[in-house]
Amino acid sequence: MELEVLLWMMMVMMMMNLMGRAAAQSNQYSRAVDWLSRYGYLPPPDPLTSKLQTKEGIEQAIRVMQRFGGIQETGIIDSETLKLMSTPRCSLPDIVGGEEMRRRRRRKRYALSGLKWHKTDLTWSVHSYPSRSNVSPEQVRTLLAHALKTWSDAAPLNFRQLLGDGAAGGDIRVSFASLLHNDGYPFDGPGGTLAHAFFPGLDEVSGDTHFDDHETWSYRGFCGAAVGGGPGHRSQSIPVALGETYSWFIPPSFSTQ
Numbered sequence: 001m002e003l004e005v006l007l008w009m010m011m012v013m014m015m016m017n018l019m020g021r022a023a024a025q026s027n028q029y030s031r032a033v034d035w036l037s038r039y040g041y042l043p044p045p046d047p048l049t050s051k052l053q054t055k056e057g058i059e060q061a062i063r064v065m066q067r068f069g070g071i072q073e074t075g076i077i078d079s080e081t082l083k084l085m086s087t088p089r090c091s092l093p094d095i096v097g098g099e100e101m102r103r104r105r106r107r108k109r110y111a112l113s114g115l116k117w118h119k120t121d122l123t124w125s126v127h128s129y130p131s132r133s134n135v136s137p138e139q140v141r142t143l144l145a146h147a148l149k150t151w152s153d154a155a156p157l158n159f160r161q162l163l164g165d166g167a168a169g170g171d172i173r174v175s176f177a178s179l180l181h182n183d184g185y186p187f188d189g190p191g192g193t194l195a196h197a198f199f200p201g202l203d204e205v206s207g208d209t210h211f212d213d214h215e216t217w218s219y220r221g222f223c224g225a226a227v228g229g230g231p232g233h234r235s236q237s238i239p240v241a242l243g244e245t246y247s248w249f250i251p252p253s254f255s256t257q
Contacts, residue, residue, distance in 0.1 A: 032077045035085050036061045040093030068094055092185060092196045117157070117171070117200045117207075124148065125162040125170035128177070133217040144174060171200075176213040187212040 036042040041061040059075040066073045069084045126144065129137045141161065148159040162170045180186045183205045185196055189212075197209040211217070 028082070029077060032062075032082070032085060033058060036065060038093070039065075041065050065094075088191055088194050090193065090196050092198075120156050121158045121160070122171040123160050123162050123169070124172040124174065125167045127168075127173055127175040128213075130176045130211070130215075130217045131213055133215075135217050140174075148172075171207050173208045174211075175208070176211045178213040181210065183208070183210065185210075187214060189214045190216070 033042065036058070037044050041064055042057065062077060062081065063073045063075045066075075066081060066084075071080045071084060074081070124144070126137070126141060129135075129140055135143075145159075145161065151157060152159055159172075175181075178187055179189070183198075187193055187210075193212060194215060195209065195211045198205045198207060200207050
């Protein structure tokens with residue numbers, strides 16, 4: 001009798017364990033699909049028009065995401081894919097519409113938006129500074145100047161900082177903000193998304209660069225992010241590319257002296 005009870009208890013525990021794993025996997029899958037929608041790999045579902053996600057569509061989206069992130073294309077949400085999804089990154093979508101998706105499939109290294117500056121002399125200003133880091137306002141301005149010089153050395157662009165009364169304007173306005181900050185792309189607190197920059201254009205936020213103020217920015221971390229978030233530039237996440245989506249770094253040739 002005791003043996004039967006023991007076996008029954010073991011079976012119940014095994015079933016509970018399997019049910020717990022299934023629930024965890026289901027939750028993991030749901031969060032991954034939400035991530036794919038957030039960053040442009042999947043269109044948002046629309047139950048009113050019966051446009052729901054399909055297994056084939058999700059698998060294809062995972063493959064494109066894996067290709068974009070430089071990991072093996074499996075079409076399944078494996079450990080490497082989950083690791084990439086949890087890596088701090090830019091908060092803007094990687095994929096912008098069907099044409100962008102087709103460009104990704106052709107494995108182009110850079111994806112240009114079609115928007116550009118129609119002048120070569122650009123102004124920039126800093127509207128707010130980090131509130132929870134050891135990077136001083138002076139260091140922020142110095143690092144931004146170095147970052148923009150990296151771009152002006154490689155492109156026919158000149159950058160001039162606006163100070164004093166003119167600091168409220170500028171073609172490129174830099175600010176540190178948290179959570180909802182009136183641009184349609186809220187930050188998510190510490191970790192996760194780090195920063196985003198907007199293409200040139202006529203919108204209010206065109207050309208602007210925003211850093212997540214909930215992050216504890218270090219001198220080196222901010223320097224790499226500033227270099228990566230180039231003016232009007234968007235690049236695929238390739239380990240040697242400026243403007244990487246998933247990780248921030250300073251190119252070996254970049255000097256902060």
